[in-house]
Amino acid sequence: MGGSGEFSMRRGVYLRMRSLEEARRIFLERFPVGGWREPEQIPAVEALGRITARAVFAKLSAPSYHGAAMDGVALKAEETYSAHPDRPLILKLGKDAHLVNTGNPLPQGTNAVVMIEDVVELGQDTFQIERPAYPWQHVRRVGEDIVATELLLPQNHRLTAYDLGALLAAGVTRVWVRPRPKVALIPTGRELVDWETWDRQGALPEGRIIEFNTVVLEALVRQW
Structure with missing residues (x-):
């Protein structure tokens, strides 16, 4: 570059x-922090991603009853010990055993279920089993x-989809959580154009850019 003059570019610097x-x-000092806000109680079905404010304990057992895990017949196991392929045990429905479907409560006096595939029907409400x-x-x-x-969940735990299922299974329909923080995002700059303004007008003036940082930051806050 010719000439003896010195070219310089002014650069913005922080004064301090x-x-x-x-x-x-x-x-x-400008925005005093008062610590945690008071916890709030919300429906468990709406608590995904929230932070527990208190430890959560089960109200019910799950399951709350002895139930059949298979379709078959419910009976008292101790009365079947003599069953053998060479000496099948014959039982009568309503007296020695009871038909049950998966999920049914066990009838009084029974403590085992024989799968329907292992039951041989003989007619007249009788059947036989070959194994105890x-x-x-x-x-x-x-x-x-x-x-x-x-204890289901500790304090300060972020609730997941699986946690919501566990809460309901245990009879917990409402849960105490931390209030969500309030966050303000204030973009600055004369060159910025709100994306909604751009969407309405469909034209971007020269020297302007669509403001997107607050969208990114808001998404990060929500994700966090």
Whole structure:
């Protein structure tokens, strides 16, 4: 480049740099922080992603009854120990055993289920089995998944989709959570155009750009 003159470009500089600690102190002085806001109680079905404000304990056992885990016949296991392929045990429905479907409560006095595939019908409400049952065979026992009063979730836990299912299974329909923080995002700059304005007008003036940083930051806040 010819000429003896010196070319210079003015650059914007901060007149005074502040440390992170000082900036944080000034910010908190201007916007006092009062600690956690009071917890709020919301329906469990609406609590996805929220943070528990208190430990959560089960109100019910799941399951809350002894139930059949298979379709078949419910009976008392101790009365079947003599069953053998060479000496099938003949039982009568309504007296020695009861028909059950998966999920049915076990009838009083029974403690096992023989799968329907292992039952041979003989007619006149009688059937035979060739193998003995053992106590609690094919039975979902009380509290197999959750026991009433046990700790389900600790304090300050982020609730997942699976947690919501566990809450309802345990009879917890409402849960105490931390209030969501309130966040304000204020973009600055004369060159910025709101995306909604651009969407309505369909034209972007020269020297302007669509403001997108607040959209990104808002999404990050929601994701967090």
